[in-house]
Amino acid sequence: MPVPHDIAAETELWDTYAESAFKDDVEPVFDWTQYVGHGPGPELLGSPRSVLEIGCGTGRALAHLAQQGITAHGVDLSPVMVKKIAQRWDRTGAVFHCGEVLEHLGECQDTYDAIYSIFGAAWFTDPSRLFPLVRERLNPDGVFVFSQAPAIPGAYGPQGMYKGGFAGKAMFTYRYSYRPTVWERLLTRSGFGSAEARLLDAPKPGHIGTLIVRATA
Numbered sequence: 001m002p003v004p005h006d007i008a009a010e011t012e013l014w015d016t017y018a019e020s021a022f023k024d025d026v027e028p029v030f031d032w033t034q035y036v037g038h039g040p041g042p043e044l045l046g047s048p049r050s051v052l053e054i055g056c057g058t059g060r061a062l063a064h065l066a067q068q069g070i071t072a073h074g075v076d077l078s079p080v081m082v083k084k085i086a087q088r089w090d091r092t093g094a095v096f097h098c099g100e101v102l103e104h105l106g107e108c109q110d111t112y113d114a115i116y117s118i119f120g121a122a123w124f125t126d127p128s129r130l131f132p133l134v135r136e137r138l139n140p141d142g143v144f145v146f147s148q149a150p151a152i153p154g155a156y157g158p159q160g161m162y163k164g165g166f167a168g169k170a171m172f173t174y175r176y177s178y179r180p181t182v183w184e185r186l187l188t189r190s191g192f193g194s195a196e197a198r199l200l201d202a203p204k205p206g207h208i209g210t211l212i213v214r215a216t217a
Contacts, residue, residue: 003126003158003174007100011077013163013171018081021058024088028064032118032147033210038203044145044214048113052137054101055120059085059094066094073097073112075104075121101125105133114143122146122213123175126158127183131190138217144192150199150211151177180211187215 033039042061045051048070053062056074058081066072066089075097076082082098089096097104101121115134117123122130123146134144156178163171178186180197187195195215202209 005174007077009171010173011079013173014076014078015080016163016171018078018084022081022084022088023058026058026060026088028060028067028089028092030061030064032145032212033200033202034119034149034208035203035210039200039210040212044143044212045114045116046143048143050110050112050139051114051116052110052112053120054105054115054117054122054134055124056085056096057081057118057120059089059096061116061118062094062096063089063092066092073110075099075101077101077121102129102133105130105137108137111137111139112142113139114145116144117146117148119148120146123148124173125176127176127178127186127190131187131192135191135217140217142217144187144215144217145213147210147212148175149177150209151179156182180213183211183213187213192217 030042050071051065053074056062056076059074062072062074072094077100079098082096086096115138158174159177161173161175183197184195192215197213200210200212
């Protein structure tokens with residue numbers, strides 16, 4: 001059964017996150033993992049001429065791609081974040097949209113060579129609704145790549161997440177966790193020709209790894 005997301009409440013949550021997560025002195029960088037310089041880079045996207053990042057957060061990855069001459073668009077739910085990153089990265093040529101990802105994908109007419117998410121909207125959106133919309137917005141042979149933390153063993157499906165611990169105002173959202181094989185099946189059922197999900201170990205043994213998923217239209 002689909003989880004009933006409260007978009008207004010989630011917008012407040014991500015606005016609060018934006019106030020602490022964005023730093024004015026950040027520089028463009030593209031990392032799939034939570035460990036700087038660890039793991040693959042933008043080569044997983046192939047050689048795209050156009051990209052869309054869903055849940056673009058601080059915009060650092062998108063700014064990096066825009067500096068390479070790629071037509072780079074991003075969408076994020078937080079008005080606070082989008083205002084900050086539009087000002088910070090205006091000279092890179094990256095374009096940022098404020099909106100809920102399912103609505104944005106359903107309403108826009110643009111298509112892209114690559115759509116991606118780095119611990120972003122692909123983690124926090126029901127894949128049964130998201131993946132078909134992503135597929136529709138990809139050009140022929142386009143790719144969809146996303147990364148996030150792997151599922152905790154035995155905890156699969158939508159997982160509730162509070163912001164800022166377990167005290168104070170109850171701001172929460174849901175993120176989605178599955179085994180790699182289930183991610184692959186969800187993608188191929190949504191119309192992707194192929195999909196591969198893999199777990200990348202952390203640079204230090206015993207630390208949290210990264211799930212990286214790549215699908216081709």
